[in-house]
Amino acid sequence: MKINIEDIPEDGLVLDLREDGRIVEDKRYGSGFSISSPIKAHLDIRKSGENIDIVGHIEAEMVLKCSRCLKEYVYGVHPKIEIAVQTDFNQTTGDRELMENELDVGYIQGGEIDTTDIILEQLFLGVPIQPLCNPDCKGLCPSCGVELKDGQCSCLSKEVVDPRFAILKNFKVKNSKWTAFD
Numbered sequence: 070m071k072i073n074i075e076d077i078p079e080d081g082l083v084l085d086l087r088e089d090g091r092i093v094e095d096k097r098y099g100s101g102f103s104i105s106s107p108i109k110a111h112l113d114i115r116k117s118g119e120n121i122d123i124v125g126h127i128e129a130e131m132v133l134k135c136s137r138c139l140k141e142y143v144y145g146v147h148p149k150i151e152i153a154v155q156t157d158f159n160q161t162t163g164d165r166e167l168m169e170n171e172l173d174v175g176y177i178q179g180g181e182i183d184t185t186d187i188i189l190e191q192l193f194l195g196v197p198i199q200p201l202c203n204p205d206c207k208g209l210c211p212s213c214g215v216e217l218k219d220g221q222c223s224c225l226s227k228e229v230v231d232p233r234f235a236i237l238k239n240f241k242v243k244n245s246k247w248t249a250f251d
Contacts, residue, residue: 070084070086070183070184070185071181071182071183071184072114072181072182072183072184073180073181074116074121074156074180074181074182075180077114077115077116077121079116081113081114081115081116082113082114082115083111083112083113083114084110084111084112084113084114084125084184085109085110085111086108086109086110086111086112086184086188087107087108087109087110088107088108088110088185088188089107089108090103090104090105090106090107090108090129091104102131102132102133102196103131103132104129104130104131104132104192105130105131105132105143106129106130107129108127108128108129108188108192109127109128109129110125110126110127110128110184110188111125111126112124112125112150112184112187113125114182119155119156120153120154120155121153121154121155121156121182122151122152122153122154123150123151123152123153123154123182123187124150124151124152125149125150126147126148126149126150127146127147127148127150127188127191127192127195128145128146128147129145129146129192130143130144130145130146131143131144131145131146131192131195131196132144133196133197133200134200135200135201135202135203135206136199136200136201137201137202137206137207137208137209138202138206138207138208138209138216138218139209140202142200142202144197144200146192146195146196147195148191148192148194148195150187150191152175152187153173153174153175154174154175154176154177154182155174155175155176155177156176156177156178156180206218210222210224212224
């Protein structure tokens with residue numbers, strides 16, 4: 070949903086949005102997740118001169134892939150939104166260093182705020198770096214690929230040695246004063 074900045078009233082604008090997850094998925098750019106539920110968002114948009122404050126929260130369920138066992142699972146995400154936006158960004162020619170107070174502010178051009186982009190940005194930020202279906206997920210066996218949650222696989226009991234290093238298995242140092250920490 071696009072909101073014209075000029076249409077935001079003095080006392081602010083309160084939006085309760087409900088969007089189909091597929092609408093947001095069209096813009097996700099290969100993010101590695103999909104949306105399994107309708108996205109609910111409550112946004113309170115207030116304008117003060119050239120400053121716009123957006124406060125609210127989002128509720129959605131994503132389908133993620135566990136980074137250990139590679140199974141898909143549903144992950145509920147409920148980010149809170151606190152965004153400061155300015156429409157008047159003094160553009161100078163060439164590059165310039167941003168001041169500390171400019172780092173927490175987003176800048177927009179064109180006179181419109183796209184709530185779909187805000188929602189998508191917050192959903193991206195809500196995705197865990199290492200998605201896990203369960204904190205105790207043991208993952209897959211690196212040799213045979215069996216899921217380790219069901220117990221040990223038969224290949225783990227066998228010692229697998231890289232044939233290039235097999236000769237070192239019987240290597241022993243006798244009467245040496247040298248240690249690894251010298």
